[in-house]
Amino acid sequence: MVRVDGSGGSNSLIGVRGLDKTYHRGGGEIRVLQGLNLDVDKSDFVAFMGPSGSGKTTLLNLLGGLDVPTRGNITVAGDEITHMSGHKLTEWRARHVGFVFQMYNLIPVLTAFQNVELPLLLTKLSKAQRRNHVETALGVVGLADRMSHYPRQLSGGQEQRVAIARAIVADPTFLLCDEPTGDLDRQSADEIMALIERLVREYGKTVLMVTHDPVVARRAGTTLHLEKGVLVESAEPERVAAGGRHEI
Amino acid sequence: MKFRRLIFANLFRKKIRLLLTIGSFAVALFLFSFLAVVRDAFSRGADIASADRLFVINRTSIINPIPLSYRDKMLRIPGVKMVTHDNWFGGVYQDEKNFFPQFVVDPENQRQVFPELIVSDEEWANFLKDRQGAIVGVRTAERFGWKIGDRIPLKATIWGAGNWEFNIDGFYHGKRPQDDETQFWMQWDFFQEHVPDALKGQVGWYIVRVDSPDDAVRVAKNIDAEFANSPFETKTETESAFAASWVKQFGNIRFLILSIGTVVFFTLLLVTGNTMAISVRERTAELAVFKAIGYSDRKVLFFVLAESLAIAIVGGLLGLLLAGLAIPVLANALNGMLPQLVLAPSVFALGFMTALAVGLASGLLPGLGAMRLQIVNALRRI
Known part of the structure; x- marks a missing residue:
């Protein structure tokens, strides 16, 4: 269950309290997030919407330990990540977070297999165990027959599937998807969303996703709208998207 | 990995x-x-120089000679084990571009003072018997395709004029890969017969072997002291110092x-x-x-x-x-x-x-x- 009022207990998988993020630009301050609260349970599928510059990606970066908040704290599976050192945070990301980016961000000189294997190279798994994990992950995303293909030999949808396989191969605590369908046509976008839904439904994955697309957002269990630096639960993504730009 | x-x-x-x-x-x-x-x-x-060898040259310059008579005086200095001498011949073989170093050597002590340059006993014996004989480094012999018995003319440039002819009696090779295998050795006696009278009995430099490398500096000082204030003052250096100062000329x-x-x-x-x-x-x-x-x-x-x-x-x-x-x-x-x-x-x-x-x-x-x-x-x- 997803809550944005700070009422979630310590049982939440992800707990965010009083999160502030301020950027300093051109001598002025831009306060992107203001005292934001969020609780996400295991196997929740949350979509974040909001106009450009509303801080969706900033929130995702903070949840993924890629950036540090100005104030507040984030707890994931009992780990308070906001005060971790850079090195600890790197290790934490490797163990707990799977990233899916809008532009796939595969390594062009590596095959699909090798791209998916990348997170496992940081573990102590043997070569055979790594192979087994990679084959399973590529099987889940339906690309078992494309293992030796390079990214340039795959379609956009297939590349994003490989990126999802890379995100899930080390069995992270949760997935962070930043506009996962933003660079895809409608059919490919539907396929990717069906895959993400399946990861939540069949494999119990927790997914936090940023999207501009109300059709995509509707696939999530909960859609949250970033408004003036705080999260608001929205029942109708279409209305939010059609409602124009919300300046912070 | x-x-x-x-x-x-x-x-x-x-x-x-x-x-x-x-x-x-x-x-x-x-x-x-x-x-x-x-x-x-x-x-x-300098790197391959022997620690127990000293080079004695004329204090004025290496091109100035030193009398042969100094040899016996040097042998009397405590710590001196053996003395030999060389002269630079500087001849031309066919064309100036065919340069190789040619030395007039003292056959009596050459092999003892330079034990790292190997000549077979048989070839050395032939050399001793042949006043016009020559021993050649294997690299120079290979370069010109010389073999034993060949007669080699060298045009004199320092010691008079005309061609001097030599018989190749043998070859030497170095014990170590870095040893110089390009030299051409000729006999002192043959050289003496042909140089102008004014130049007879004068050597280019002496090479002294000392009993112990630890004594090298002391012996060098004593040699120079022995000939101080004479018409032919000497400058004695270890072989490595001599080689280093030679390179400095370039x-x-x-x-x-x-x-x-x-x-x-x-x-x-x-x-x-x-x-x-x-x-x-x-x-x-x-x-x-x-x-x-x-x-x-x-x-x-x-x-x-x-x-x-x-x-x-x-x-x-x-x-x-x-x-x-x-x-x-x-x-x-x-x-x-x-x-x-x-x-x-x-x-x-x-x-x-x-x-x-x-x-x-x-x-x-x-x-x-x-x-x-x-x-x-x-x-x-x-």
Whole structure:
């Protein structure tokens, strides 16, 4: 269950309290997030919407330990990540977070297999165990027959599937998807969303996703709208998207 | 090493750039090795000098002679074990470009004072019996295709005029690869018969063997003291000091070579550093992804350094291999104008270490940049 009022207990998988993020630009301050609260349970599928510059990606970066908040704290599976050192945070990301980016961000000189294997190279798994994990992950995303293909030999949808396989191969605590369908046509976008839904439904994955697309957002269990630096639960993504730009 | 495939995949990302960078390394290392070999060739005399040998020359200059009568006086100085003498002949064989060093030697003591230059007993015996005999270093013999029994004319340039003819009675070779195998030895007695009267009984320099290397400095002082205030004052040095001062006559070879070597080194550093910087800049987003999925800053630095080191190792070894193949050819083409050029293991090791140092240095700045990359900023650039 997803809550944005700070009422979630310590049982939440992800707990965010009083999160502030301020950027300093051109001598002025831009306060992107203001005292934001969020609780996400295991196997929740949350979509974040909001106009450009509303801080969706900033929130995702903070949840993924890629950036540090100005104030507040984030707890994931009992780990308070906001005060971790850079090195600890790197290790934490490797163990707990799977990233899916809008532009796939595969390594062009590596095959699909090798791209998916990348997170496992940081573990102590043997070569055979790594192979087994990679084959399973590529099987889940339906690309078992494309293992030796390079990214340039795959379609956009297939590349994003490989990126999802890379995100899930080390069995992270949760997935962070930043506009996962933003660079895809409608059919490919539907396929990717069906895959993400399946990861939540069949494999119990927790997914936090940023999207501009109300059709995509509707696939999530909960859609949250970033408004003036705080999260608001929205029942109708279409209305939010059609409602124009919300300046912070 | 599980990251090997990743490192190699990145290396071969831009094949032409990789080949050109490896090529720059190879050419630079070839040049570096060649310079080091030339420097070694000039300093080899000092390096291989025997610790128990002293060279005694005229205090005014090596071209001024010293009387033969000094030999017996030297032998009486405590610590002196053996004395021999040489004269520079300076003849021309057919053409001036066919240069090789020719020495008038004292057959009685030559082999004892220079035990590292080997002549068979049989050939030496033939030499002693033949006043017009000559012993030739194997490199010079190979160069001109000489064999035992050949009659060799040398045109005198210092000691009168006309051709002097010699019979080749044998060959010598060095015990060590660095030993000079280009000399031509002729007999003192034959020389004495043909030089003008005014020059008879005068030697170019003496070579003294001492009982113990520990006594070398004391004996040298005593020799010079013995002949102080005489018409032919002497200057006695250890063989290594003598060889070093001989090389100085050619100018500051060491400085020249060091200067060129430094320019080569820094040019290579800039070329490779630039290549690595471009390579890293092109991959900013990928490096950010690596860091996002859990690769530490140190691992990112390691990847960049591993790439630059791999280029350095391959390019360096290629350059050294080229040097190994080309230096003997160049040495032959130089026709003995330079001391023997040998790519010694120490030069090879120095070249390889230089390649590694350049590889490390050229990857360090881009690597540190990659290490400090802010993931959020880098991903925003995509």
